[in-house]
Amino acid sequence: MFNFRDLSRVTKTFRLELGPxxxxxxxxxxxxxxxxxxxxxxARLIAENPAALTETIREATRxxxxxxxxxxxxxxxxxxx
Numbered sequence: 001m002f003n004f005r006d007l008s009r010v011t012k013t014f015r016l017e018l019g020p021x022x023x024x025x026x027x028x029x030x031x032x033x034x035x036x037x038x039x040x041x042x043a044r045l046i047a048e049n050p051a052a053l054t055e056t057i058r059e060a061t062r063x064x065x066x067x068x069x070x071x072x073x074x075x076x077x078x079x080x081x
Contacts, residue, residue, distance in 0.1 A: 011025050011026050011029065012024070012025050014026075014028040014029050014032075015028055016028035016031055016032060042056075
């Protein structure tokens with residue numbers, strides 16, 4: 001029969017460390033599963049529409065810049081000088 005105490009021991013052993021991000025137990029499992037689902041979605045997007053790859057890479061680069069705290073480029077109108 002299935003013992004929930006064994007499941008508790010197994011979930012406590014999961015650890016995830018990515019730079020400053022550290023997770024242990026159930027949150028580590030959830031982050032891992034989320035990463036797999038996001039990767040599968042990205043792969044499916046690229047497989048269905050290869051023309052979108054350049055735009056996807058451009059947006060991913062901008063997103064990483066925002067996460068790093070780099071200043072974003074702003075478009076200026078002709079009135080701004």
